[in-house]
Amino acid sequence: MSGKRGGSGKKKLPKKQIRAIQGKLEERKAKLVKILRLEVGSSGGEPESIDNCQKELQVSLSLRDRERLAMELQAIEAALKRINSQNFGICHDCQEPISQARLESLPTAIRCIECQGEFEEKARKKGFSYDRIAVLKAGS
Numbered sequence: 001m002s003g004k005r006g007g008s009g010k011k012k013l014p015k016k017q018i019r020a021i022q023g024k025l026e027e028r029k030a031k032l033v034k035i036l037r038l039e040v041g042s043s044g045g046e047p048e049s050i051d052n053c054q055k056e057l058q059v060s061l062s063l064r065d066r067e068r069l070a071m072e073l074q075a076i077e078a079a080l081k082r083i084n085s086q087n088f089g090i091c092h093d094c095q096e097p098i099s100q101a102r103l104e105s106l107p108t109a110i111r112c113i114e115c116q117g118e119f120e121e122k123a124r125k126k127g128f129s130y131d132r133i134a135v136l137k138a139g140s
């Protein structure tokens with residue numbers, strides 16, 4: 001069984017590419033963790049490790065922003081887990097490889113663009129808000 005793919009450019013991401021994405025995700029994750037921790041610690045806790053990102057981080061987050069960041073963090077952790085278990089870049093629904101361009105612009109994507117479209121359509125019909133969809137995207 002040699003599969004139905006005819007080399008149409010839809011192939012798994014090269015390892016090197018995955019490493020690069022992994023690096024980006026880890027960087028972003030560290031930043032998010034810092035933002036969320038600083039925010040939580042703002043009521044008395046002493047912030048360790050203050051660096052030149054501080055000014056940027058001092059912006060007070062609304063609850064909504066914080067939720068969004070927490071969700072993003074979740075999605076990133078899930079993506080890193082998929083990288084470790086070699087599932088990264090495979091669509092959750094159709095098991096086909098997700099296109100490289102999509103992964104580069106959205107490394108936390110768990111579905112190919114077609115499946116994501118269908119998924120969001122369905123979610124919308126069920127009345128989920130966009131934020132709700134983002135949670136579902138995070139996969140947990």
Ligand SMILES: [Zn+2]
Pocket residue numbers: 091092093094095096111112113114115116
């Ligand atoms: Zn798919």
